[in-house]
Amino acid sequence: xxxxxxxxxxxxxxxxxxxxxxxxxxxxxxxxxxxxxxxxxxxxxxxxxxxxxxxxxxxxxxxxxxxxxxxxxxxxxxxxxxxxxxxxxxxxxxxxxxxxxxxxxxxxxxxxxxxxxxxxxxxxxxxxxxxxxxxxxxxxxxxxxxxxxxxxxxxxxxxxxxxxxxxxxxxxxxxxxxxxxxxxxxxxxxxxxxxxxxxxxxxxxxxxxxxxxxxxxxxxxxxxxxxxxxxxxxxxxxxxxxxxxxxxxxxxxxxxxxxxxxxxxxxxxxxxxxxxxxxxxxxxxxxxxxxxxxxxxxxxxxxxxxxxxxxxxxxxxxxxxxxxxxxxxxxxxxxxxxxxxxxxxxxxxxxxxxxxxxxxxxxxxxxxxxxxxxxxxxxxxxxxxxxxxxxxxxxxxxxxxxxxxxxxxxxxxxxxxxxxxxxxxxxxxxxxxxxxxxxxxxxxxxxxxxxxxxxxxxxxxxxxxxxxxxxxxxxxxxxxxxxxxxxxxxxxxxxxxxxxxxxxx
Amino acid sequence: xxxxxxxxxxxxxxxxxxxxxxxxxxxxxxxxxxxxxxxxxxxxxxxxxxxxxxxxxxxxxxxxxxxxxxxxxxxxxxxxxxxxxxxxxxxxxxxxxxxxxxxxxxxxxxxxxxxxxxxxxxxxxxxxxxxxxxxxxxxxxxxxxxxxxxxxxxxxxxxxxxxxxxxxxxxxxxxxxxxxxxxxxxxxxxxxxxxxxxxxxxxxxxxxxxxxxxxxxxxxxxxxxxxxxxxxxxxxxxxxxxxxxxxxxxxxxxxxxxxxxxxxxxxxxxxxxxxxxxxxxxxxxxxxxxxxxxxxxxxxxxxxxxxxxxxxxxxxxxxxxxxxxxxxxxxxxxxxxxxxxxxxxxxxxxxxxxxxxxxxxxxxxxxxxxxxxxxxxxxxxxxxxxxxxxxxxxxxxxxxxxxxxxxxxxxxxxxxxxxxxxxxxxxxxxxxxxxxxxxxxxxxxxxxxxxxxxxxx
Numbered sequence: 001x002x003x004x005x006x007x008x009x010x011x012x013x014x015x016x017x018x019x020x021x022x023x024x025x026x027x028x029x030x031x032x033x034x035x036x037x038x039x040x041x042x043x044x045x046x047x048x049x050x051x052x053x054x055x056x057x058x059x060x061x062x063x064x065x066x067x068x069x070x071x072x073x074x075x076x077x078x079x080x081x082x083x084x085x086x087x088x089x090x091x092x093x094x095x096x097x098x099x100x101x102x103x104x105x106x107x108x109x110x111x112x113x114x115x116x117x118x119x120x121x122x123x124x125x126x127x128x129x130x131x132x133x134x135x136x137x138x139x140x141x142x143x144x145x146x147x148x149x150x151x152x153x154x155x156x157x158x159x160x161x162x163x164x165x166x167x168x169x170x171x172x173x174x175x176x177x178x179x180x181x182x183x184x185x186x187x188x189x190x191x192x193x194x195x196x197x198x199x200x201x202x203x204x205x206x207x208x209x210x211x212x213x214x215x216x217x218x219x220x221x222x223x224x225x226x227x228x229x230x231x232x233x234x235x236x237x238x239x240x241x242x243x244x245x246x247x248x249x250x251x252x253x254x255x256x257x258x259x260x261x262x263x264x265x266x267x268x269x270x271x272x273x274x275x276x277x278x279x280x281x282x283x284x285x286x287x288x289x290x291x292x293x294x295x296x297x298x299x300x301x302x303x304x305x306x307x308x309x310x311x312x313x314x315x316x317x318x319x320x321x322x323x324x325x326x327x328x329x330x331x332x333x334x335x336x337x338x339x340x341x342x343x344x345x346x347x348x349x350x351x352x353x354x355x356x357x358x359x360x361x362x363x364x365x366x367x368x369x370x371x372x373x374x375x376x377x378x379x380x381x382x383x384x385x386x387x388x389x390x391x392x393x394x395x396x397x398x399x400x401x402x403x404x405x406x407x408x409x410x411x412x413x414x415x416x417x418x419x420x421x422x423x424x425x426x427x428x429x430x431x432x433x434x435x436x437x438x439x440x441x442x443x444x445x446x447x448x449x450x451x452x453x454x455x456x457x458x459x460x461x462x463x464x465x466x467x468x469x470x471x472x473x474x475x476x477x478x479x480x481x482x483x484x485x486x487x488x489x490x491x492x493x494x495x496x497x498x499x500x501x502x503x504x505x
Numbered sequence: 506x507x508x509x510x511x512x513x514x515x516x517x518x519x520x521x522x523x524x525x526x527x528x529x530x531x532x533x534x535x536x537x538x539x540x541x542x543x544x545x546x547x548x549x550x551x552x553x554x555x556x557x558x559x560x561x562x563x564x565x566x567x568x569x570x571x572x573x574x575x576x577x578x579x580x581x582x583x584x585x586x587x588x589x590x591x592x593x594x595x596x597x598x599x600x601x602x603x604x605x606x607x608x609x610x611x612x613x614x615x616x617x618x619x620x621x622x623x624x625x626x627x628x629x630x631x632x633x634x635x636x637x638x639x640x641x642x643x644x645x646x647x648x649x650x651x652x653x654x655x656x657x658x659x660x661x662x663x664x665x666x667x668x669x670x671x672x673x674x675x676x677x678x679x680x681x682x683x684x685x686x687x688x689x690x691x692x693x694x695x696x697x698x699x700x701x702x703x704x705x706x707x708x709x710x711x712x713x714x715x716x717x718x719x720x721x722x723x724x725x726x727x728x729x730x731x732x733x734x735x736x737x738x739x740x741x742x743x744x745x746x747x748x749x750x751x752x753x754x755x756x757x758x759x760x761x762x763x764x765x766x767x768x769x770x771x772x773x774x775x776x777x778x779x780x781x782x783x784x785x786x787x788x789x790x791x792x793x794x795x796x797x798x799x800x801x802x803x804x805x806x807x808x809x810x811x812x813x814x815x816x817x818x819x820x821x822x823x824x825x826x827x828x829x830x831x832x833x834x835x836x837x838x839x840x841x842x843x844x845x846x847x848x849x850x851x852x853x854x855x856x857x858x859x860x861x862x863x864x865x866x867x868x869x870x871x872x873x874x875x876x877x878x879x880x881x882x883x884x885x886x887x888x889x890x891x892x893x894x895x896x897x898x899x900x901x902x903x904x905x906x907x908x909x910x911x912x913x914x915x916x917x918x919x920x921x922x923x924x925x926x927x928x929x930x931x932x933x934x935x936x937x938x939x940x941x942x943x944x945x946x947x948x949x950x951x952x953x954x955x956x957x958x959x960x961x962x
Contacts, residue, residue, distance in 0.1 A: 006809070010618055010848050020849035021585060023857045027938040028868035031860050034886035038727055039754050041859075044852040046625035052587055055848045059591045059615070066611035068599035076601060083508050084599050087553050092776075093589075096564025101575050102778030103915055104568070105903065111566030112777045125546055137637035137779065138834040140821070144677075151680055160680075176821035176831035180648075182680035185826040237534040267545050268532060274539045284834065288508075291601035292838030293612040294634065294798060296780035312676070344676035348578055348640040348669035348767070349778025357560070364556045368545030370506045376528040377509055380516075383523050383531050400534040426608055434604075437822070454510035455519055488607045489806040496803035496815040500792065502631050503621040 007061040011504050014048035020055050046504060065487065066293070067431050073453060073461045075385075077404045077434035077446025078171065078233060080263045080285035082378075085365060088289065088358035097357055102349035106334045113333030116316045116350065119360045120300075126371070127259075127279060128272025129302035135312045135351040139260060142280025142299025143177040143227070145312060148343045149278055149303055150225045150254050151181055152310040156341065157252070161224035165215060165253075167196050169234060169438040174227045174258060183224060188212050190440055194234040194397040196244060212247060220251050229258040230271070233438040233446070235382065235401035237264075245275025254278065254307075262286045263450065264379060264403035267372025271302075278303040287359035298355035309341040377451035378403045381458060385449055388462045392469045396441045403450075409443035412469070414476035418443040421468050423482035423490065428464040506550060570912040572940035574869070576890050576931025577719070577915045578639065578667045578745045579778055580770045583935055588772040588845045598838055602798070606813045607805075612837070613812035616800040619844040626747065626847075627764035628755025629786035634798035635840040636783030636832065639745050639767030640673035643713065645796040645830055646765040646785055647674055650711035650739050651684060652794050652829070657710035657738070663689045663696040663729075665718030667745050668920055674713075694722040694883030694892065696729060705736035711763075713741040716756060717749055720929065721866075721890030722883055730760030739763060746770055747784070749888040751859025763787045772846030773839065782839040793819060796830030858934060862889035865932035865941075872945045873930070878953040882927050890931045892917065892924070897953040899926060909947045911940075 033040075050058075067074070074081035092098070100109050120132040136142040147164065154161045164178035167188045175185045189209035191197035197211040216223060226248055231237045238244065245255045257271050257279035263286045265271070271279050283289050284297035291297070303311070314335035323330045350356075366374060379402050386395070386405040393407035409418040422432035422445075434446040449458060471478055483489065516528075525531060532540060551559070573581050592598055596611060603609030603616075616634045623632035636642040647660050660678065662671060671688075678684050689712070690700045696714055705712070712733040717723045730740035742756035744766035756764040769781035787795055793816060801815035821828040850858060866889045873879045873893055882892035895902070899916050906913040914930035932941070 007614070009614070009621075011621065014851075018851070019853060020851055021854040021858075023854065023861060024934060026861055026864060028864050028941070031863035031867055034863075034867075035723065035753065036725070036886070038759070039723060039725070039886075041750070041752055041754050041856065042628075042758060044625050044855070046621045047850070047852040047855060048848055049851045049853070050848060052585075052849060055845060056587055056591065058848070059597075059845060060594070062611035062614055063591075063594045063596035064611065065608070065614075066596040066600045067605075067608040068595045068597075070595035070599050074601075076604070079601055081599075081601060084595075085508060087556060089593070089598075091557065091560040091564075094561060094564040096561070096567050096569065098774040098776055099569065099581075100567050100777045101573060101581070101775050101912060102579050103575055103577055104570075104912055108568035108570075108907065108912070109777065111563040114563055114566060122547055128541075137641065137836075138832070140831040140833045141637060141641065144831060148676065148680060172821035172823070172825050172828070173831045173833050175826035176824070176828040179826040179828070180677075180680075180831050182682060231534075239534060239536050239539075242536075242539065267541065269535050269540050273541065290598045290838070291834070292598050292836075293600045293609075293615075293841065294602040294837030295834040296637075296836045296839055297834040343679075345640065345669055345672040346676055347673060347779070348638050348667065348781070351778075352637075352780040353777040354780050361556055361560055364548065364551055364559060365508070365553070366506060367550035368547035370509070370550040371545060371547070373506055373509055373511070376531075377511060379531050380519050380523070380528050383525075384519050387523050400531070402531070402534060422605065423607070426605065431608065432605055451509055455515050483607050486607050488610055488809065488811050491606045491805045491811045491813045492803045493606075493813050493815065496801040496813045497818070500799075500815060501802040502792070502799060502815075503617070503624050 007058060009504050010048045010050060010058050011046055013050055013054055016049050018049045018051050020050050020052045072429060073457050074431040075433045075447045075449050076431060077448040078260055080448060080450055082288055082450040083452040084288055084290040085362060088361045091361045092354045092357045110333055113316050115357055115360055117318050117333055119356055122363055123281060123300055123302055126266055127302040128270030130305050131308035131311060132300055132302045133311045134300045134356050135346050136280065136299040136301060137347055137352045138295060138297040139280060139282045139299045140173040140177060141346065142301050143173055143258065144180055145301045145346050146256050146278045146280055147177055147181040149307045149310045150256065152343050153307055154224055162222045163219055164224055165226040167228065169232050169440050170227060170229060171233065171258060171260060186215060188215060193399040194236045195232065195238050195240065196228065212244065216247055216251055223251060223253040225254040225256050227256040227258060229260055231261045231264045231402045234397055234406050235404035236397065236399045237402060242275045260285060261403060264375065266375045267368065268375050278307055283355050283359040288362045289355045289358040296352045296355055298352045310343050312344065312346045313337055313339040313342040315339060374451040381449040381451060381453055385447055385458060385462060389465055392466055404446060404448035406441050407445045407447065408441050413473040416472035416476050416479050418445055420479040420482065421445060424468040424479045425464060426483040427485045430461055430464060571910040572936060573912040574914050574930050574932060574936065574944065575912050577929055578669065578767060579775050580746055580933060581775055581935050582770050582933055584772055584774060585849055587849060588842050591845050592838055592841055597841055603814060606811065610811060613800050615841055615844055617802060617812050619840050620800060622844065622847050623784050623786050626750040626755065627786040628757025629764055630789040631792040631795060632786040633795050634800060635836040636785055636797055637836060638779060638781040638783045639667065640670045642765045642783030642785055643670045643743055644673055644677040646741055646763055647678065647711065647713065649794050649796060650741060650763065653791055654710035654739065657708050658683050659685050659687055659708045659710060661687050661689050661704055661709055661712045663714040663718065664691045665696060665715040665720060666713060666743055667719045670743065693885065694720045695724050695885050698728065701732055705732060705738060707737065709736055709738040711739040711741050713743055716742045716744050717746065717888050720883065720892050721887040722885035723753060723887060726756055726759040726761060734760065741765065746888060748859055748862060751855040752863060752888060768843050772842035780836055780839050782836050782843055792816065794829055797832045797835055861934045865936050866891060869930060869932040869941050872941055876948055889933055890929060892927050892929050895926050895928050897951050902951050905947055905951050909943065911944055911947060
C-alpha cells in the first residue's frame with residue numbers, strides 16, 4: 001500500500017551518475033565509430049539517471065493508483081473484464097515460445113505453427129465459420145481486416161461498392177474502420193426494441209431515420225456490407241439477423257459481425273449458422289487475455305470460404321503424412337505465402353502471437369463444456385443485476401438481454417447524472433460501468449459483469465448502486481463531489497485538451 | 506471449473522432471483538433455430554497441470570537455438586528481471602484503458618512518461634500511447650501524413666523499409682482511391698538520392714525511409730529530409746530497431762517531421778513476432794491529426810497535478826467515421842515494458858548498450874569476412890545488422906548451423922533479385938564472443954560452392 005498522494009515524474013528523481021542497468025563486460029574489441037559526424041547521437045534531455053530501486057519503487061507506487069480486475073468488480077460494458085488466469089501468463093513466458101524468432105525457418109517453429117493452426121481450428125468451431133486469421137492485433141484491427149476482405153471480394157466481382165451500413169448503436173470503431181477501408185458510412189435506424197429496424201423510424205424530434213429496407217432499396221448495389229454487433233451494444237440479440245443477412249445477400253452485400261460481445265454466444269450460438277459472412281473476435285475480451293491497461297489485444301477474423309482467398313498472408317497450413325506400418329498420421333505445419341488474392345499483410349510477422357498462446361491456454365482450461373458454462377454464467381450474472389436494479393434505475397429497452405444490461409440516469413433525482421453515479425461507485429470501491437455508451441441511450445450505464453463474478457461480489461455492487469440512488473435523493477451533493485476517497489478528485493479534461501501538456505519538459 | 510463461481514446453492518439462488526428454472530431459459534432472446542443444438546467439438550476441461558503439460562509439449566516442438574544471429578525487425582535483447590516482475594503486478598496488467606482517470610493515475614502517468622521518452626529518443630514533440638507494431642505504425646503515419654498534406658496523394662517509400670511494413674502499407678493504402686505508394690530504389694544498400702529526386706514532385710505528401718533500414722544500413726536522414734522538404738513533402742523516419750537511437754542522432758534533429766517504427770527492443774522477448782510496440786512521434790503543430798490515445802497533464806478539483814486521456818475529439822469513440830484512426834486497444838502493457846526498460850537504462854545505459862551492439866556486429870562482420878565465402882555487400886555504416894554475400898549453399902549453411910544450435914542470419918534470396926545468396930546478420934549484446942567464434946567455426950566447415958565445383962571437375 002501507499003499513503004503518498006503524489007509520486008513525482010521519474011524525471012524529477014534523476015541524479016546524474018546514477019545507473020539502473022549495469023552492462024555486461026564487452027568481450028570483443030570496442031566499436032569503431034563509423035557514423036558521419038552529423039549522425040552521432042546528441043544528448044538525451046529526459047531519459048532519467050536512476051537506480052533499479054528508484055524504478056521499482058516508482059512503478060510500484062504508481063500501480064497503487066490503478067484499479068484492476070483483481071481489485072474487484074470491473075463491469076466495464078463491452079470490454080468483458082473477466083478474470084485473467086495466471087497459467088496463461090506462465091505458458092506465454094515459456095522459453096520454448098518466448099525465445100522463438102518469427103523469421104526462423106518453419107521446421108524450427110513447428111510448435112508455434114501448431115498453436116496458430118489449432119486455435120484457428122477451435123475458433124472455426126466456435127464461430128461456425130470455415131476460415132480464420134489470427135494476424136490482427138486488436139478488435140479494431142480485426143474489423144479493418146474484415147472490411148478489407150469484403151472490399152476485395154467486391155473488387156473481385158467487379159466493383160468495390162461505396163457504402164458500409166451500420167446501426168446507430170454501433171461502437172465508434174465500426175464507422176472509423178469503414179472510413180479507413182475507404183467506405184462511406186450510412187446509419188440504419190434502430191427500432192423500439194433496440195434492434196436493427198427494417199422499416200423507417202420517426203424519432204421524438206420528428207426526424208425520420210431510414211430502416212434497412214429503405215436503404216437497401218435506395219442504395220442497392222452501392223452497399224458493400226453491414227457491420228452489426230451481435231448481441232448488440234444493449235446486450236440484445238439481433239433476433240432477425242438471418243433476415244438481415246438474406247436482405248443483404250439479395251443485393252450482393254455481405255454481413256460483418258463485430259464479435260466484441262461474443263462472450264454471450266460461445267457454445268450457445270454460432271454466427272456462421274445465422275448468416276454472418278465475416279466477423280472478428282477479441283481474444284482480450286472473450287478469451288481472457290489481460291487488457292494490459294490498453295492492450296495488447298488480439299482480433300482474429302473468421303469468414304466464409306467465399307472470403308477465404310483474401311485472408312492476410314501468410315496462412316498456416318497443416319500437412320498430414322501417414323508414416324510407419326500402421327499408417328500413423330503425422331502432422332507438419334508450414335506457412336503459405338503464395339496467396340495471390342490475399343489483401344496482404346496487416347501486421348509484421350504473425351500479429352500478437354503471445355496473446356494467441358494465452359487464448360489457446362484459456363480454451364484448453366475450459367474445454368468446450370467449460371466455455372459454454374462460462375457463457376451461461378455471464379448471461380445469468382447480467383440478468384441477476386438487471387433484475388435487482390431494474391426497479392432502481394431506468395432501463396430504456398425492456399427486451400431480454402444476454403451478457404450485459406444498459407441502465408440510465410433519466411429517473412435520477414436532483415440533477416444527479418451518470419457521471420456522478422460512476423464517480424460514486426469509485427468511492428464505494430468499484431470500477432464504474434461503461435458510461436454514455438451506446439449513444440442511443442441517454443446517460444447510459446452499460447454493465448457487463450462477466451462470468452467471473454460471484455453472487456456475493458455482485459450483491460455488494462448492487463447494494464452500492466442502490467445506495468447511490470438513495471444518496472441522489474437525499475444527499476446529491478455527495479455524488480456531485482465524488483470521488484473523494486481515492487487520492488485524486490475529478491480532473492479538468494477541458495483544460496487538458498485546451499492547453500495540451502503532453503510531455504515533461 | 507476453477508474460474509467459474511458456480512455452486513449448486515449459488516446457481517439456484519441466482520436463477521430463483523431472476524425467476525427462471527435454468528440458465529438456458531435466459532437464451533429466449535436468441536430464436537431457437539439459431540441456437541447451437543449440440544456441444545462444441547473441442548477438447549474437454551482440463552486441470553492447470555494438464556494444460557501446462559500440453560502447452561509445454563507444444564513449446565518443446567520449437568527448436569531452442571542457444572545462439573541467434575537473426576534480427577530483421579525482431580531483435581534479441583536482454584530483458585531485465587525488473588521489467589517482467591513489474592508488469593506482472595495486477596494493477597498494470599489486469600486494468601484496461603484509463604477511462605476513469607481518478608482510479609487510473611498509475612497507467613496515465615506511465616503513458617505520460619512513455620510519451621516523454623519517445624519524444625526524447627526521436628527528437629520530436631508529441632508522441633502517442635502506442636500503436637500495434639512497426640508495420641501498422643507505418644500505415645497510421647502514412648495516412649496521417651496524407652491528412653496533413655491535404656491535396657498531395659503520393660507516398661514515397663524507400664525500398665529499404667522492412668518488407669512487411671511495405672506490404673502492410675500496400676494493404677492499407679490500396680482501399681484509398683487516389684492515394685498511391687511509389688517505391689524509391691536503393692543504391693549500395695541506401696536510398697538512391699537520384700531516384701528520390703526524380704520521384705519527388707508536388708503530389709508527394711511524404712517520404713518514408715528506414716533509419717537504419719531493413720538491410721541494416723544507416724541512411725543519411727538529413728539529406729533525405731532536406732530533399733523531401735525542398736519538394737514540400739514531409740520526411741518520415743521509420744526505425745525497426747529502436748535501440749539504434751542510443752547511437753544515432755534523433756530523427757527530429759535531422760529534419761524528420763515524423764518518427765515511427767518498432768520499439769520491441771525495449772524490454773521484450775522475441776515472442777515469435779508479437780506483441781511488439783509501434784511508436785509514433787510528431788511535431789507539435791501536427792498533434793491534432795495524430796492517431797491513437799494521448800495522455801495530457803491537468804489538475805483535479807483540489808489543484809493537484811494529474812493525468813487524463815486527451816485530444817479525444819480525434820478518436821473513434823467521439824468522431825466515429827471522421828476519426829484520425831479506428832485504433833482503440835493498443836499495446837499498453839508493451840509500452841509499459843519499454844518505459845520501465847528505458848528508465849532502468851538511462852542515458853548512459855542506452856548509449857552503452859547501443860555501443861555494445863555496434864561492437865558485436867562489427868566483430869561478427871570482421872570474423873565472417875575472414876572466411877573465403879563471405880564478402881561485404883554494402884559500404885554504408887551499420888548499427889547491429891549488416892549484409893554479406895555468400896558463395897556457398899544456403900541450405901547446407903542453415904542445416905549445419907541448426908545442428909550446432911545456431912540460428913543464422915536471414916537468407917535474403919526471396920526478398921529481392923539483387924540480394925540472391927545474401928545474408929542479413931544481426932548481433933546484439935546477447936551474442937558472446939564465444940558464440941561468434943563457434944558460428945565462424947561451423948561456417949568454415951560448410952563446403953563452398955566453389956569447392957564443390959572443384960570436386961565435380
